[in-house]
Amino acid sequence: MLNKKSLCSWLLCVLLIIFLPYTLSASDKAKDQPQHSAITRVVIDPGFGGKDFGAPGYINGVYSKDVNLQIAKKLAKEIRENLSLDTIMTRNSDEFITLEERTTLANSKNGDLFISIQCNSNKDKGVYGIETYCLGVAATAGMPKNESSKMSNLQTILSDMRLDKNLEESCKLANDVQQSLYEYMSKRYSHIKDRGVKQAPFVVLIGTAMPSIVIEVSYISNPRECNRLISDDYQNDLSKAITNGIRRYIEQKNLK
Numbered sequence: 001m002l003n004k005k006s007l008c009s010w011l012l013c014v015l016l017i018i019f020l021p022y023t024l025s026a027s028d029k030a031k032d033q034p035q036h037s038a039i040t041r042v043v044i045d046p047g048f049g050g051k052d053f054g055a056p057g058y059i060n061g062v063y064s065k066d067v068n069l070q071i072a073k074k075l076a077k078e079i080r081e082n083l084s085l086d087t088i089m090t091r092n093s094d095e096f097i098t099l100e101e102r103t104t105l106a107n108s109k110n111g112d113l114f115i116s117i118q119c120n121s122n123k124d125k126g127v128y129g130i131e132t133y134c135l136g137v138a139a140t141a142g143m144p145k146n147e148s149s150k151m152s153n154l155q156t157i158l159s160d161m162r163l164d165k166n167l168e169e170s171c172k173l174a175n176d177v178q179q180s181l182y183e184y185m186s187k188r189y190s191h192i193k194d195r196g197v198k199q200a201p202f203v204v205l206i207g208t209a210m211p212s213i214v215i216e217v218s219y220i221s222n223p224r225e226c227n228r229l230i231s232d233d234y235q236n237d238l239s240k241a242i243t244n245g246i247r248r249y250i251e252q253k254n255l256k
Contacts, residue, residue: 038112039085039112039113039250039253040085040112041085041086041088041110041111041112041113042076042086042087042088042111042112042114042246043087043088043089043106043113044075044079044087044088044089044115044117045102045106045114045116046069046089046091046117047065047068047116047119047204047214048063048065048068049069049091049094049095049096049097050094050095050097052065052096053065054068054118055221056121056220056221057220057221057226057230058125058221058222058223058226059226059230062226062229062230064119064121064220065094066094067119067229067230067235068117069091069094071217071235071239072089072117073089073092074236074239075115075117075238075239075242075243078239078242078243079243079246082247083243083246083247083250088106088109088111090102090105099204100207102116103204103206103208104207106209106210106212107207107208107210112210112211113173113210113212114211114213115215115242116202116204116205116215117215117217118215118217119218119219119220119229120217120218120220120221121221122219122221122222123221125222125223126222127219127221127222128191128193128219128222128224128225129192129193129194129218130181130182130185130192130193130194130215130217130218131178131195131197131198131216132174132177132178132196132197132214133174133197133198133199133200133213133214134170134173134174134197134199134205134213134214135167135170135199135201135202135206135212136167136171136200136201166209166211169211170211170212170213171197171199172211172249173211173213173245173249174197175197176246176249177242177249178196179248180244180245180248181215181217181245182194184237184240184241184244185237185238189237195216200214215242218238
């Protein structure tokens with residue numbers, strides 16, 4: 001029987017095989033498109049939807065798919081009104097959209113940034129906090145040599161796809177958004193935990209031809225954060241904080 005780490009490596013290989021054509025297509029698209037520094041359009045991706053409910057909340061009847069959509073709509077409004085940028089939603093209602101359809105839409109609409117909104121979850125109801133992800137491979141320190149080699153191979157493949165610049169910019173965007181989230185939310189709420197910026201091979205990030213991040217806005221499995229996540233005030237504050245982070249990223253990018 002495969003242990004957890006072996007299973008993880010195996011799944012990564014399967015995912016890469018499945019989504020490699022989309023990633024190569026995105027790479028070619030990024031290469032062929034005229035290079036410009038202006039950011040004018042943000043693609044916002046509410047995770048899950050339709051038959052895919054996502055994680056259940058601590059409160060009965062609350063699901064990630066609904067909270068993600070509510071926050072995404074508020075975020076789109078904030079971005080349009082305060083940054084004067086166009087926004088594209090991968091879904092505007094409770095509908096099922098495949099992961100490859102999400103990235104295809106982002107690329108076809110020539111998005112400059114891709115922001116995926118997700119609720120985190122854990123079997124331990126006491127776990128809480130906010131974290132942001134960009135595309136990458138988990139650290140291999142402490143892993144068996146053969147499995148570390150598999151992970152390194154995946155990293156090499158990602159690097160060979162001419163997406164290095166997007167990966168670098170994705171991490172910068174993730175850092176700016178995460179910092180803004182913690183600074184803004186911690187001034188308004190108690191028990192806001194900064195879980196930092198992490199890298200992971202999220203399928204929805206593989207294949208996007210633009211800087212892309214996944215924001216795990218809070219733990220829907222945590223009693224306190226679940227109650228907050230269904231609050232309009234908390235959703236609005238999350239949207240403002242994310243927008244501030246995007247503004248910070250754009251301002252720093254324009255200084256170069």
